Amino acid sequence: MAVNLQHPNRLFIGGEWVEPLDGKSIVVVSPDTEEAVFEVAGAGPRDMDRAVSAARDAFDNGSWCDLSPESRIAAVEKLADALDRRSGEIAEAWSLQVGALAFLAPIFAGIGTQNLRDAVLHGRAFKFEQQVSSPMASDARIVHEPVGVVAAITPWNVPYMLMTNKLGPALVAGCTIVMKPSPETPIEAYIIAECAQEAGIPAGVINLVPADREAADHLMRNPQIDKVAFTGSTAVGKQIAQVCAEQVRRCSLELGGKSAAIVLDDMSDEDVARILTGAITTLSGQVCAMLSRALVPRHRYDGIANAIADAMKQVKIGHSDDPVAQMGPLATRRQLGRVQRYVEIGIAEGATLMAGGKSPSQPNQGVFFEPTLFTGVTNDMTIAREEIFGPVLCLIAYDSVEQAIQIANDSAYGLNSSVLTNDAEAAARIGRKMRAGTFAQNGLRSDFSLPMGGFKQSGIGREGGEQGLRGYLESKSMLLDTSN
Known part of the structure; x- marks a missing residue:
């Protein structure tokens, strides 16, 4: 099956397909033949800032995080349905980019879309607002609110599955996303962006900026980012953790192993x-x-x-x-x-x-x-x-x-x-x-429907399960008086 991208020479920012400001094109090479099989737009530092500003505006001034969890869940279900319709292209993209065996590719494409459906299931069961007892107030509540703008940075080995494992819970939580796939494997993220547009996900909620390491470093240092969700090497994870620590920013890191x-x-x-x-x-x-x-x-x-x-x-x-x-x-x-x-x-x-x-x-x-x-x-x-x-x-x-x-x-x-x-x-x-x-x-x-992550230098936080959803939420205690 051929992979058909509508706008391979553009980035998806603020709900529109836009030309890069300062990025260089990314050439995808097949490891089967070492021949170029695709070319897509690459983002530079100014493109990263554009994408973060769009996600920030969508979070601060848009309606996404103010929607009820049920409404966000319904939108994520539409996105999953749209991705299901393109499962063959998603599988083909994985084989083209990393040489994944043809019989495995559809299985992992299915797991990737199931990540969104698992996030929906956990979102339905989760108590985003809960009344509790407190000696300090007659009406005490614990509410869980979205962490904000998320930079989702994924590696090249299983790009679709790892991106949706971040995307699903982040969207259900009410966050907005800047997707930064690996330059070796950008195609699936393009398909996600196209399907987000088809599913009616509001402008700025999902943004796409494939890029090399220099531009990615610029992205994670942007002070308007509230959380970095990263999967990749421990060496890069340490750099991200240091940057996040300097800004007291949230991060989840799924890193290497032995x-x-x-x-x-x-x-x-x-x-x-x-x-x-x-x-x-x-x-x-x-x-x-x-x-x-x-x-x-x-x-x-x-x-x-x-x-x-x-x-x-x-x-x-x-x-x-x-x-x-x-x-x-x-x-x-x-x-x-x-x-x-x-x-x-x-x-x-x-x-x-x-x-x-x-x-x-x-x-x-x-x-x-x-x-x-x-x-x-x-x-x-x-x-x-x-x-x-x-x-x-x-x-x-x-x-x-x-x-x-x-x-x-x-x-x-x-x-x-x-x-x-x-x-x-x-x-x-x-x-x-x-x-x-x-x-x-x-x-x-x-x-992948269960919590996944590592001890020690294999990471911080968990993806999957209820714990994965919690990673995109902030908890707030509210002490109120009972209305007369």
């Missing part, structure tokens, strides 16, 4: 290999919650290592539209270079490269890399401590479950975690001891 999977003795070598290989090849390992450290019993280390290496060698690598491909390309040539550098570091620090570690001889075009297994890894090695964001798995031995938990938690990150076992009680018991925002038995599993 997530661990603990293998218990009751799981067979073959099942371990299937689960971990299936996880590390998902989106070519470019998932912040990726299980990239596998902790295995020392007495089974060699058997598990051999099984994973064998499974990795069977993975079919191909273009995103190849129906038999099990893993597509990395998203960019820059990302390929990053993964290659970490492989070199792993070898230099003494780890053993047991599988992969290079680009395959076929296909000849595109940004491809083999599933990679390092053995002989200790938890102090760079490849065990830093996020690689590629299909690289580190195998670490442990002597007791208690030691495995200690190793898993010995990380600057705390985004995701797993235990591979058939014993649900053991999984639950160990899961309570894992310092991570998400825990799942037997692999890489996520439910």
Whole structure:
């Protein structure tokens, strides 16, 4: 299916499609072929200021935040309906931009739109105003009001899903939004803007400004922004947190991870290999919650290592539209270079490269890399401590479950975690001891309708669930006299 944008050479600001003032065009390159597949407008600093002013005016002087929650919810439902009608284009855009496999793309497009519907469900159940008892007033209330103007900044790996996970609760709360998608993946945000216009979302409530890092930095420093909602690397998240701290501004940060999977003795070598290989090849390992450290019993280390290496060698690598491909390309040539550098570091620090570690001889075009297994890894090695964001798995031995938990938690990150076992009680018991925002038995599993976020340097705040909605609200206590 072709992707058809109405105004690819313009920005969406204040309810209108406008020409950029100082931005440069953004060229989208397919990682399947490394050929240009799209070109859209890029925003510069003055465009960012324009978008923030439009969102500020819509919040301060418009009707959006004064609407009843029911009215905002109805508008978000119309937006979701419009996006559903373009689900095929959204799926195609993801494959075009990052090489996501064709069979996965519709699934993630559906999850992205479901994020809006989940926000609607939580909004309907949420008490935006509640009477409480107080010795200081006969009529005491707690009301929840929108935080204000939100800068929503998303990365390139799953752009639609991550943008709607911010957009849905922000709109239901009554906020206005400036969407800043990654320059590698702007197309879905264009579709959102077009659908917002179709659904009758008031002018200035949703604005679109794709841009590079310099313009994005200008955006997040704008004093008219009330909150920055960011998903991306921990390094950039730290910069955003510092800027927000200087202005005592709200922020939510969903950042990097170096997530661990603990293998218990009751799981067979073959099942371990299937689960971990299936996880590390998902989106070519470019998932912040990726299980990239596998902790295995020392007495089974060699058997598990051999099984994973064998499974990795069977993975079919191909273009995103190849129906038999099990893993597509990395998203960019820059990302390929990053993964290659970490492989070199792993070898230099003494780890053993047991599988992969290079680009395959076929296909000849595109940004491809083999599933990679390092053995002989200790938890102090760079490849065990830093996020690689590629299909690289580190195998670490442990002597007791208690030691495995200690190793898993010995990380600057705390985004995701797993235990591979058939014993649900053991999984639950160990899961309570894992310092991570998400825990799942037997692999890489996520439910985006539930709160998601990280401990430690994996982030601040949560997206999804009621907690995600609360992140776009301010609480106000009101002490009133009862009317005569």
